[in-house]
Amino acid sequence: MWKTRIVALLFVALGVLLGWYVFHSEKTESNPFHLGLDLSGGSYLVYKADVSAISEGEVRDSMDALRDVIERRINAFGVAEPNVNTETHSLGIDGTEERLIVELPGVTDLDEAVRMIGQTPLLEFKVEAPSADREAIQAQIDDLLSVQVSKADIQDGTLTIGGDGIDFAKIQELQNELYLNTDLTGKYLDKAQLQFTQAGIKNGGGLQAEPIIALSFDREGSELFESLTRENVGKTIAIYLDGSIISAPVVNDVISGGQAVISGNFTIDEAKTLVGRLNSGALPIPIELISTNTVGPTLGQDAVNAGVYAGIVGLILVSVILILWYRLPGLIAVVALGIYTAIMLWMFKFIPVTLTSAGITGFIISIGIAVDANILIFERMKEELKAGNTLYNAVKVGFTRAWASIRDANISSIISAIFLFWFGTALIKGFALVFGLGIIVSMFTAITVTRFFLLSLTKREGTSGAITRFLYQNGFNK
Amino acid sequence: MFIIKYRKFFIGFSALLVLASIIVVSVRGLDYGIEFTGGSVLEVSYDERPDIDLVHTSLAEAGFPDMLVQPFGDNGYVVKTQSLSEEQRQQLVSAMSVGDRELSIERFNSIGPSVGRELRTKSLYALIAVSLGIIFFVAYAFRHVAKPVSSWRYGIVAVIALLHDIIIPVGILTLIGTEIDTLYVVGLLSILGLSVNDTIVVFDRIRENLSTNQEKKIAEAFPTTVGMAINQTMTRSIFTSLTLIVVLVALYVAGPVATQTLSLVLLLGMIVGTYSSIFLASPLLTLLGGNKTK
Numbered sequence: 001m002w003k004t005r006i007v008a009l010l011f012v013a014l015g016v017l018l019g020w021y022v023f024h025s026e027k028t029e030s031n032p033f034h035l036g037l038d039l040s041g042g043s044y045l046v047y048k049a050d051v052s053a054i055s056e057g058e059v060r061d062s063m064d065a066l067r068d069v070i071e072r073r074i075n076a077f078g079v080a081e082p083n084v085n086t087e088t089h090s091l092g093i094d095g096t097e098e099r100l101i102v103e104l105p106g107v108t109d110l111d112e113a114v115r116m117i118g119q120t121p122l123l124e125f126k127v128e129a130p131s132a133d134r135e136a137i138q139a140q141i142d143d144l145l146s147v148q149v150s151k152a153d154i155q156d157g158t159l160t161i162g163g164d165g166i167d168f169a170k171i172q173e174l175q176n177e178l179y180l181n182t183d184l185t186g187k188y189l190d191k192a193q194l195q196f197t198q199a200g201i202k203n204g205g206g207l208q209a210e211p212i213i214a215l216s217f218d219r220e221g222s223e224l225f226e227s228l229t230r231e232n233v234g235k236t237i238a239i240y241l242d243g244s245i246i247s248a249p250v251v252n253d254v255i256s257g258g259q260a261v262i263s264g265n266f267t268i269d270e271a272k273t274l275v276g277r278l279n280s281g282a283l284p285i286p287i288e289l290i291s292t293n294t295v296g297p298t299l300g301q302d303a304v305n306a307g308v309y310a311g312i313v314g315l316i317l318v319s320v321i322l323i324l325w326y327r328l329p330g331l332i333a334v335v336a337l338g339i340y341t342a343i344m345l346w347m348f349k350f351i352p353v354t355l356t357s358a359g360i361t362g363f364i365i366s367i368g369i370a371v372d373a374n375i376l377i378f379e380r381m382k383e384e385l386k387a388g389n390t391l392y393n394a395v396k397v398g399f400t401r402a403w404a405s406i407r408d409a410n411i412s413s414i415i416s417a418i419f420l421f422w423f424g425t426a427l428i429k430g431f432a433l434v435f436g437l438g439i440i441v442s443m444f445t446a447i448t449v450t451r452f453f454l455l456s457l458t459k460r461e462g463t464s465g466a467i468t469r470f471l472y473q474n475g476f477n478k
Numbered sequence: 479m480f481i482i483k484y485r486k487f488f489i490g491f492s493a494l495l496v497l498a499s500i501i502v503v504s505v506r507g508l509d510y511g512i513e514f515t516g517g518s519v520l521e522v523s524y525d526e527r528p529d530i531d532l533v534h535t536s537l538a539e540a541g542f543p544d545m546l547v548q549p550f551g552d553n554g555y556v557v558k559t560q561s562l563s564e565e566q567r568q569q570l571v572s573a574m575s576v577g578d579r580e581l582s583i584e585r586f587n588s589i590g591p592s593v594g595r596e597l598r599t600k601s602l603y604a605l606i607a608v609s610l611g612i613i614f615f616v617a618y619a620f621r622h623v624a625k626p627v628s629s630w631r632y633g634i635v636a637v638i639a640l641l642h643d644i645i646i647p648v649g650i651l652t653l654i655g656t657e658i659d660t661l662y663v664v665g666l667l668s669i670l671g672l673s674v675n676d677t678i679v680v681f682d683r684i685r686e687n688l689s690t691n692q693e694k695k696i697a698e699a700f701p702t703t704v705g706m707a708i709n710q711t712m713t714r715s716i717f718t719s720l721t722l723i724v725v726l727v728a729l730y731v732a733g734p735v736a737t738q739t740l741s742l743v744l745l746l747g748m749i750v751g752t753y754s755s756i757f758l759a760s761p762l763l764t765l766l767g768g769n770k771t772k
Contacts (some may be wrong), residue, residue, distance in 0.1 A: 028741045040737070046593060089596055097592060112588055144672055158484050289564060289592030299521070303734035310733035314725035321721060358664045364729060365668050365744070368722035369675065371716075375721075376679065379714045405682040408619050409675040415611040416671040423604040424667075425597055431664045434669065 004458040011449045015339035018346040031349050036356030036430065039304050041297035042105040043113040047287040049086075049098040054285065063098055066285050070102065070117055079116075100287060110294045123186030123278060124240040125225075126179035127232050134178055141174050145377050179238045182228060188221025190258075192278035194271050197263070211271035213262040213278070220377075222258025229255045266419070307360055314364065315341070318371060326378050332453045333374040340370050340445040344438060358431040366438025369413065373446035377402040390459050391468065399451050406447065410439050482705040485761030492758045496642055499649020506652050511659040514598050516591035518562045520570060521584040523554035528576040530555070540573035551735065554584060562588055607668050610769050616678065623685050626700050633768050636677045636724050639751075639759040643673040647746035656739055669751060672722075676715060676755035683707035684760065700756030701764040708760050719752040 025031040037044050049066060051059050063086040063405065074082045083103035088096050105138040107113045128134060144167055193216075196209040217225055228237060229251050239262050247262055319337070322330035344363060348355060381398030389397060417436030421429050459468075481488060509545055519525070530547060533555060537545050542559065550556040567586065575581045617635035623629060644666055656662070684707040691698050723745065730741035738759060 046590070048590070048592075077501075089592075106581070110583070111568065155540050242570055290591045292586060292588045294580060294583065294586040296521075296584040298523075299736075303736050306732060306734040307729075307737070310729045310731075313732055314728035316726045317728060318721045321724065325717070357734065357740075358661060361661070361664060361668065361740055362742075364725055365672065365722075368672070368718065368725060369719045372675070372718040375714050379711075379717075383710070401686075404686070405679045408682055409678045411619070412615055412674045412678055413671045415615050416608045416667070416674065419611050420604050420667055423600055423607050425600050427658070427660045428601070428604065428664060428667065431667065432574040435668070476612060 004452055008449075008456040011176040011339060011425070011452060012335070015335075015342045018408055019338075019342040020348065022342065022345040025349060033367045034352045034354045035300070035304065036354050037105060037293070037300075038356050039300045040105055041108050041295050041300040042103065043107045043110055044293040045102045045104070045113060045289060046291035047102070047117075048290045049100055050286045050288065051098050057230075059098060061466040062285050063100070066100060066287070070100065073174065074102070074104065077105055077428050079107055081105055090409055091336045099290075108294055110292060113294075114289065114292075125182050125184040125190065125423070126240060127182055127228065128235045128238075129178055129180050135226055137174050137177050141171055144171055144174075179240075179245075179248075182224075184217075184221060184224045186230060186278065188217050188224065189278060190216045190218045190221070192216075192275045194275045195261075210263065211260050211266050211268050213266070213271055213275055215260045215262065215278075217258035217260070219258075221459050222256070225258055225260065226254060226256045229253070303357060307357070311360075311364065311390055313373065317369070318367070322371070322374075326375075326458070329374075329378045329381070329450075329454060331351060332450055332457075333371065333378070335453065336374065336445045336450045337367065337370060339449055340367070340442055343441050343445065347437060347441070348434075353433060353437075354430065355434075356427065357431045359434040362431040362433070362435035363438055366435055369410070369439055370442030370446045372440060373402075373410075375445075376405055377450065392455075395454050395458050403447070404442070410443055413439050480526050481708055481757060482701045482761060483687060485701075485764060488757040489761055489765065492642055492754065495646050499645050499652075502649045503652050505630065508648075508652060509655065509657045510594075510598075511657045511662075512558065512587065512594070513660050514588050514594045514596040514658060516561050516589050518559050518567070518570075518586070518588040519576070519657045520557045520559075520567075520586050521550055521554060522557075522571075522574050522581050523551060524582075525553070525580040527553045527555070530565055532576045535576065536576050537570075537573050540569055542570060542573060547678050551584075559686065559697045561590055597660070597663075601667075604667065605670070608667070609640065612640070612674050613637055616681070619678075620681065620685060623688055624765060627763060627766060631763065632681055635759050635762050636674055636681070638762060639677050639754045640670060642754050642758060643669050643747055643751040646750045647743060650746055651743065656691070656742070659739065661737060661740040662743055665747065669747030672748065673751040673754065675758045676718070676751055679765075680711050680755055680760050683711050684763070704760045704764050708756060712756065715752055715756055719748055722748050 008331045019273075026033070049063060051062065054062050067084050067086050070282050071082070074084065082105070083101075085101045087099045087101060089099055102117060104113050104116075107116075128449070130200065175439045193214045197212055232251050233253065236248040236250050239246045239260075249261075249263075314335070321333040322333050322337075324330070326333065344366075347353065353359065375396055380402045383393050384394035384397045384401075385391070414436055417432045417439065420432035421436065424432060488748045489767035527549070530549070533547055534545070537543070537547070537557075546558040548556045548558075557570065557574065559570070561697075567588070571581075571583065613630075613633035613636070616636050617630045623632075647669065648666070651662075684704055687703045687707050691703065726741050726745045726748065730738055730745065733741060
């Protein structure tokens with residue numbers, strides 16, 4: 001008897017401990033729940049990869065390479081816990097389709113997400129146009145920049161330029177004509193590296209190391225760069241990134257060995273991002289966006305709040321019904337349910353399970369199944385009491401008899417969960433995982449835990465008084 | 479014994495409901511959401527919701543005439559369209575910002591047609607796989623009770639009850655015009671699990687009563703045994719359903735808007751499922767097994 005009581009107490013302690021851990025790790029955010037994109041907010045993008053140009057044997061490798069490139073691009077933008085996966089989808093008779101799935105938690109701006117992934121940095125090296133042309137272009141720019149300003153244009157301390165103002169787009173266009181395209185592009189880049197200039201005296205006399213980007217070309221690129229520098233000694237070579245000029249250093253001498261440096265007054269973060277993007281390079285396979293799902297941060301948070309609220313209300317109502325109808329065993333079932341909830345929540349953190357709205361539904365349904373196991377047991381106990389068994393025997397036999405029902409019913413539910421997990425899409429998988437897990441854990445709490453509790457409270461010998469019998473009976477039965 | 483006595487009435491009633499549901503579904507058709515058909519849904523909220531006519535006008539000007547725009551939540555609208563490209567999406571979003579109202583995008587979901595098709599086939603496969611799995615498991619679990627009804631029949635009856643529990647809620651939901659989204663499917667799949675769970679508990683009691691009778695050498699008509707089992711498990715069936723219904727009502731009333739359809743599907747499934755485990759599955763078993771005395 002005391003052994004049973006000790007075990008029962010240990011179960012309570014386990015429940016309290018896990019419950020406390022869940023609460024504490026949530027409050028201090030040391031190990032919060034992993035929420036799916038539908039709850040935390042974020043973007044979910046599905047790309048179709050065009051592998052028609054790739055021989056069948058190389059599809060896998062190319063897809064892996066594609067995933068790596070995309071992953072590097074996203075990492076360069078500092079998204080927390082992005083998830084990039086490739087999947088082969090069967091389209092029935094239409095054959096298969098290779099897909100790239102990108103999950104970006106916290107990125108709720110779809111424009112930004114799409115840009116982040118689709119962006120291929122375009123690195124170009126350009127040489128000066130013939131000097132006569134340059135002068136003509138420069139003159140036009142100067143012309144555009146010179147604007148007549150009179151005192152009347154200043155009102156309330158703000159200067160407003162009359163007419164159409166300065167046509168900056170046109171100036172930009174003209175500036176680009178100052179340089180001519182060459183064959184040397186980012187295609188020949190071997191790698192880019194973030195470096196710092198030697199700390200020197202900068203503006204204002206402060207000592208500061210400036211971030212620069214060191215480029216190394218591959219062999220072909222090195223040769224191109226060497227000939228470019230040879231032809232342009234004393235002139236500038238402009239480095240363009242995504243169509244805009246980053247820097248235009250003067251070539252002092254022929255550079256062989258394929259090393260170049262871009263210094264463009266970058267901040268450290270800018271330089272880091274740029275290095276990441278340059279290194280990630282071009283996509284090995286063309287991709288096309290076929291499906292997106294973006295959930296704003298408030299929508300997800302509302303869903304979590306409402307879900308937690310509904311869960312608590314539901315649990316309280318179930319507890320009230322159980323205690324009113326089943327009395328002492330009902331109270332025990334409620335304690336077991338509490339332990340069940342604590343174990344499940346802890347497992348969500350421990351495994352960890354990514355919780356989606358479908359997963360939470362699976363959890364709620366599994367609560368129903370956990371309660372069902374106890375109801376089956378208590379109904380059986382009631383029958384045994386009616387048949388004239390002592391309380392202790394009624395409890396023991398009740399458990400044995402109910403076991404076959406609970407086992408078969410739960411096995412069939414587990415079979416459902418396994419098949420759903422096997423055949424289902426991501427959403428259905430999330431449901432099936434939590435549902436299956438819930439059934440297994442509930443078998444432990446609703447049977448083992450409840451059993452220890454009931455046995456530890458039931459006298460083994462002798463007859464029990466009217467009050468005790470009342471506590472164990474239920475409903476309106478005598 | 480009441481239920482077994484009038485079993486033909488109860489089975490007929492179920493058959494009628496299933497038939498009615500099938501007619502409703504075939505007449506009205508299933509209202510697949512964009513997850514299945516492909517398409518886009520944009521959900522926006524404003525600091526103050528503009529008039530719906532203004533939104534329609536603005537959309538028409540931007541080249542989106544006759545869009546399906548519905549109010550959503552306290553201050554938002556939902557727009558449903560065919561699948562949009564990234565460029566079209568941006569146009570749609572800017573067309574939705576009417577006047578100087580502050581707009582924020584709550585959700586944007588765009589599904590290509592192939593993704594939708596795949597979801598439909600996968601859901602169907604899952605349903606078939608679960609049904610087969612259950613038939614085999616039940617046949618195995620009841621292998622020792624080959625008389626008077628072969629154990630395969632238990633499995634088949636369980637699946638008939640299961641289809642019943644899915645078809646009737648689908649019929650009702652189609653009647654009230656609920657759109658099928660992924661959570662709807664998840665709801666149907668949960669009904670699968672719960673329905674079987676429920677049916678098996680009654681079957682298990684039949685199995686137990688049969689073996690007790692055998693031990694005690696009691697000759698009892700099979701329908702009587704089944705009737706006993708139904709009575710014995712009745713309180714449990716009702717109580718289990720009640721606790722789940724309470725949780726589901728809480729989820730429906732207080733829960734997230736996103737899972738309201740889901741709770742509705744589950745609620746209907748629970749009610750129909752409880753009915754079928756008491757009034758359909760076991761009576762059907764006696765009908766298949768005949769009135770033979772064991």
